[in-house]
Amino acid sequence: MMTHADGKVMRTIRRLFFDPACLTRDYIKGKRASEIPPIRMFFVSLLLFFAFTSVAPFHSIVAREIPEEMAEESHSTLPLSGHAESLKVELKAQVETLTFSGSKRVQKWLDDHLAAALDNPDEVQHVMGEWAERMVLLLLPISAVFLWILYAFPKPVPLYDHLIVSLHSLTVLFLIVTVATILEKFLSDEVMDWLIRALALAMTVHLFAHLKGFYRRSAAGTVLRMILLGLATIVASFLLTLALALIGLQLGAVGE
Known part of the structure; x- marks a missing residue:
């Protein structure tokens, strides 16, 4: 039983990659017994x-923005959490400069949620x-x-x-x-x-x-x-x- 199923899977994959047009045409014509649906x-x-x-991950995208010099100094000056917090503050400042030329309500929604996303990266992800x-x-x-x-x-x-x-x-x-x-x-x-x-x-x-x-x-x-x-x-x-x-x-x- 398993051998038969494995044979159908391999046959379907082979035709899927090397003869897709014929595989599609055969299925539409009703020739379906030898392949997986x-x-x-x-x-x-x-x-x-x-x-x-x-x-x-949202937080990994943020992490990639950390300057190389900051990463090199992380083990000798401030703890890594301090750098992350500093970066978060900087990103929040950048978020606040984003403008939406339209509804003030939309602008407020963007400001609130983009700032909150920096505080909840795992939940956003x-x-x-x-x-x-x-x-x-x-x-x-x-x-x-x-x-x-x-x-x-x-x-x-x-x-x-x-x-x-x-x-x-x-x-x-x-x-x-x-x-x-x-x-x-x-x-x-x-x-x-x-x-x-x-x-x-x-x-x-x-x-x-x-x-x-x-x-x-x-x-x-x-x-x-x-x-x-x-x-x-x-x-x-x-x-x-x-x-x-x-x-x-x-x-x-x-x-x-």
Whole structure:
């Protein structure tokens, strides 16, 4: 029983990486007995992704702003906590200089919550981590809708088909990012830089092969749609990140 299940998993992963268009087409046509369902693979990849990655700790982001001279002197002059407190005061002063050219109510909300976030970095991180797991799921319908719009002409494709394409593509993305995160712990920064470039290129080629093979449009048309999809994804990612930051401030940073 386990051997049969393992065989289905390996077969699905192999086709997912090396023959994604055919895998998607077979599933939509009902040829599903020999592979793992895409929704199950998607959630497995998502669980692995969150098991090995996390939202960058708020306090670690603050820590990276500590000047090198301050870090060198921390063991000889003031205790580290003193430097951290000094940095916190400085950051609070910078926060107070931020202005929002709009509602005074919004400006007050930003001032209160940004200042409070510096006092409660762990809570902000915790809230952002919880909501990040929920918001990542939004990538699935967003991706499917983008594909539905991009491939509406000349012949529309059912939204369900775009959803399966999105499930397979995002599964590959999460698996690759997870592997890269694991390797980062063992490889040097220089090697990781080259590896990230190679993986980015591989994901681009994989997406091109997937879209061209499944939708059967011209190479130029596929590239154009990939560019538009990339731009739309950047905008959507920015909005989701902004929403995540605002949620973290609202729920994690409790102002006085």
